[in-house]
Amino acid sequence: MKLLPADTYVDGVRAGDRAVLARAITLVESEHPKHAGLAQEVLTKLLPHTGRSRRVGISGVPGVGKSTFIDALGMHLVGNGHKVAVLAIDPSSSITGGSILGDKTRMYRLARETSAYIRPSPSSGTLGGVARKTRETLLLCEAAGFDVVLVETVGVGQSETVVADLVDFYLVLMLAGAGDELQGIKRGILEVADMVAINKADGDNLPRATRARAEYRAALHLMRPGAEPVVTTCSAMEGTGIDTLWASVVDVVAKREASGELQHRRTQQQVGWMWAMVHDGLRAALRAHPEVAALVPVLEQAVREGRATPTSAALRVLGAFLPQSQA
Template sequence: MKLLSADAYVDGVRAGDRAMLARTITLVESELPRHAALAQEVLTRLLPATGGSRRVGISGVPGAGKSTFIDALGMHLVKAGKRVAVLAIDPSSTVSGGSILGDKTRMARLSREEAAYIRPSPSSGTLGGVARKTRETLLLCEAAGFDVVLVETVGVGQSETVVADLVDFYLVLMLAGAGDELQGIKRGILEVADMLAINKADGDNKPRAERARSELRAALHLMRPGAEPEITTCSALEGTGIEKLWTSVETQLGRSAVSGAMERRRKAQQVQWMWSMVQDGLRAALRAHPEVSALVPTLEADVREGRATPTSAALRVLGAFLPETRA
């Protein structure tokens, strides 16, 4: 990748140049040390232009139709005059490390809109399927003038609550048959969801979707008494319920902004972000440490074959990395 000046990246993003935005995201996503300093300079200079978008995370049970839903929601927002960025976090290929789902092909209408920008990004094995650089990418999209940033996560489960540290509002898509699907969804994600939307509420499935809403409401009343999230139904295929859903999202975000809760949440997220980056840096330094690198193959084999306990092996790794911790 040919590097440009910091001015070129900053000016291009601020001008809303899509090609330059893509190049800047690629720079920020780069794992090459020589790109890191330039990426951070660009981000720092763009910070004053960030913070103006609605940040919405979207997750859901398998088969809930997340990409089809985002396509429908994005089209609704574009028609309402909004500029929409979608950060679609794909599972990483174990061969190339790249995205394997190809969300652009599953958001056919939205991908053709000039006011929309879709950025598939490999999860790189990061907890919750939220790519490590997604935070920076979100800021770049805000600096480029997008009004709404949608973050689509890989799947659903305890680790998916990580996305709550990125966004202002967390929407979870469900399917009819709530009693069964509660078996496949972790409690943690329901504890942080701001709204549940039962998708595919169309045709013969509409009555089942209404029953599912009642079942979910009863379950969440027990799980989150007094703080139950709103539960709605919609059909991304037919486009029904989408406008009502977004109106409710904006209403809740408006209240959060007025009360100061949104600002407090974002400030807390910034601190959490800092510590996440510290942990990432320590993990990278640990794996790059020559003495640790020499020890790891033997220790992993010993643990695998039962010749050493995981605890004793971990202590040896830490002792090699931090000699002062050795017994």
């Protein structure tokens, strides 16, 4: 990868140059140690130009039509004068490590819009499919002038709650008539969701979607009394309910902004991001430590065979990594 001077990245991103934005994102996603310093210099210079977008996370059960929904929502937003960035976190290929779902082909209308930018990104096996560099990519898109950033995650499950630490508003898409809807998703998702939207509320499925909305409202009233998320229906295919859905997002975020909750949330997220990077760095350093690397296979085998407890093995790893400590 041919690197540019830091100011060239900064000026290009600020000017909305898509080619430079793409190269800046590639830079911050790079795992090469020599690229890290330049990436952080670029991000630091762009930081004053970030924070002005609405950040919305979108998850959903398999088959719910996330990409079709984002395509419809994105077209609605673009049609109303917004600039929309979509960070689509794909499962990583086990062979190449790259994205495998091809989001641009699934968001075919939005991909052609000059006011939209779609960036597939491999999850790289990170918790909940949220790529480690998604935070920095989000900041780059904000600095490039995108006022709505949609973060689409791989699927739905306990680990997907990680996305709530990236965004201002968290939307979970559900299906009606799929059977045991409330049993089919993790409780943790509903504990952090700001909205549950039943998609495919059209044709013969409309009555089922309407019933599902009432069922979710009742269940969430019991689960989160006094803090129930918005529950609505929509049809991404027909484009119905999208305007009402987005109006609810805007209303909730505006109230949080007026109360100071939004700023507090983002401040806490920044600190959380810092510690997440510290933890990532420590894990990488631990794995790369020569003595630890030699010791781990021996200790893993001892744990498998019952010759060592997991705790004693862990203490030996820590002792090798931090010999001066009392680990």
